[in-house]
Amino acid sequence: MVFVSSMFINLLDATIVNVALPQIGREFGLTSTAIESVSIAFLVSLAVFIPAAGWLGDRFGAKRVLLTALAVFTIASVLCGLAQNLEQLVAFRALQGAGGGMMTPVGMALLFRVFPPHERVRASAILTIPTALAPALGPVLGGLLVMDLSWRWVFWVNLPIGVAAFAFGLIALTGESGRRAGRFDLPGFVFCSLGLACFMYGLSEGPHDGWTSAAVLTTLIGGLVLLVLAVLTELRTENPLVAVRLLGDRLLRASTLVTVCFTAGFMGTLYAISLYYQDGRGMTPLAAGLSVFPEAIGVMCGSQLASRLVYPRLGARRTLSIGLTGAVLCMAALALLDADTNLWIARTEMFLLGVAVSHVFVTSQAVAFATIPAQQTGQASTLFNALRQVGGAAGVAVLTTAMVAAGRPMLSYHWAFAVAAVCTALALGFTQMINESEARAATQRPDPTATGRPDPAATRPAAPDSADPGPAVPESVKIG
Structure with a gap:
């Protein structure tokens, strides 16, 4: 609950703030170029603090670092809403990025230490809720807050969730002492x-x-x-600090490559579809956000299908292949949208895209750390999340470049969705690197009767016989 809440406000912040930027620029009297520093400060600060997250979690304990990062992010959100000029807002956004950069790697490492490999598919299905819901909800909620209240509320909306998650984590999370993390x-x-x-x-x-x-x-x-x-x-x-050699693990390497390429295509698609609705079809930010939202519904429905039916029957590689193939087809269909296309066609395609990508979210997160030792989960999570952030930023950059190169309004969206489909197709190619038997063995429930596995019955104390000296006598009894 704590990690899902942390991820939710972290990912929500990435899209909800974009809706408020024009109003912030007008209030502070800034140009569109100057106001971009609000988003860039967060992105750069995020990149700076992600590498240190794994070491901090190992050194000071994952609970302590996760709650500290959550507190920093929440306090910075309040300060962003109180900012009186651009300089203050940029500084507080950088502070937000510091908290956000530590939350996801440490929280993911803590989660996968708690859940054994055979339970991670179901745990990953839960993680798709913030991963899919937050980016799609951001434009909807941002549009409502900006139109009815003020741009400051796109930051203050993090306060109740952050405070509730922090209080619950303080009470419910099990304390964990720091591990031997070595020198910084x-x-x-x-x-x-x-x-x-x-x-x-x-x-x-x-x-x-x-x-x-x-x-x-x-x-x-x-x-x-x-x-x-x-x-x-x-x-x-x-x-x-960042254990690059962990990429020698085949499952982690293959899952990371799949995730980087897929995130580039998926985040680029969310960016391009919002522009299509607003600039191409003249919709308000709120209406555009509501038309993107079917993707989140598709992810939440598809994640249950993937975790309960598809993955258990077909395994990791086939589930990923099905999800990525569906995503490529949906992105290719989005490339056919025009200025007079029925909006329900686009919304249906976004719902189907959500169903497809849920299979990728659930499977890639479940198998990525399946063969990583528990003591190295923090470093593996840092590496995985750093590369995923690069993938998302690269996807938006490449799709924006394609749109600029296309020139004409509708043609630019066609090119953008086509490029997103190509990025996702690359992820489909990397899926074939996954060793199915290795992934299945690492994520299936242990069989206590299998050879080499301890039998619970064998761990029970044997009945004493004449040769058994009996249970050891405590030292305190001997001394007495």
């Missing part, structure tokens, strides 16, 4: 954080400033160089 890997943190921050900044600014502009080229190339140095440093470090 300062070179790895510097290279990973600066590399991710520069690369994410370049991706977000490239479509607007042009990929050949000096600032974009400098940050992209500099970010790539720093990330290469980070990989080389982490491979040689005894206790790396």
Whole structure:
């Protein structure tokens, strides 16, 4: 409950704020270029703090770090709503990103330590609720708040959820002492954080400033160089901050590649469909958000189907293949939308897209950490989430570039959805890397009667016989 609530407000914030940016710009007297720093500050701060999340969770305990991150995010949300100028808002958004960057990796690691591998499919079905509902609900809720109240409420809406989740977590979560995390890997943190921050900044600014502009080229190339140095440093470090060598695990590597490509296509589609409704069809932000919302309903319905029927019968690779194939077909169908297409056709396609992607969400999260030792789950979650964030940012950047290159209004949406379908098709190709027998063995319920597995009956004390000296006598009794 704590992790789902944390993910919900974190993902909700990513889309709800975009609806409020025009009103914020008007109130502060800013241009559209200047107001973009509100979103960029959050994105860059998120990238800076994700690499340290795993180490902090191992060093200080996952419960303590998760609740601290949740408190930081909630307090920063209140401060964002109280901001009186752009400088204050950008600073508080960066603080929000610090909390958000730690919440997801630490919470996911804690969750997968609690749930054994054979229960993670059902747990992943629950995780699809914030993953699908929050991004789709953001434009709807943001439109209502901006029109009826003020832009400040798109930040204050996080307060009741954050406070309730923090209080519940403080009472209900089991305390966990820190593990042996080793010394803090300062070179790895510097290279990973600066590399991710520069690369994410370049991706977000490239479509607007042009990929050949000096600032974009400098940050992209500099970010790539720093990330290469980070990989080389982490491979040689005894206790790396980001355990790159964990990608040697076949299930984690395949699931991560699938997730990165799929997230690029999916997040890009959510971005493009909102523009299609508002700019292409002239709908209000609220009406556009309501037309995107069928995707969330499809995910919630499809996740139950995937976790209860499809995955148990077909296994990981086939379930992923079905979901990704359905997603590719739905994105290709969205590429055929025109200015006079019946809106219920688009809404139906979004619902079917939600059903398809739910199979990907449930399966990829269930098998990604199936063969990772419990003590390395925090590092694996950090690596997985950092690459997923890059995938989402890259998807929006690539689709925006395709729209700009197309030129004409409706043609730009056709190109965008077609590019999203190609990204998702790449994920379908990486699915074939998953070893089905390995994934099934790692995520099925243990058989206590199987060879090499302990039999619960064998763990019961045997009946004493004449050769049995009997139970050991406590030292206190001997002394007495």
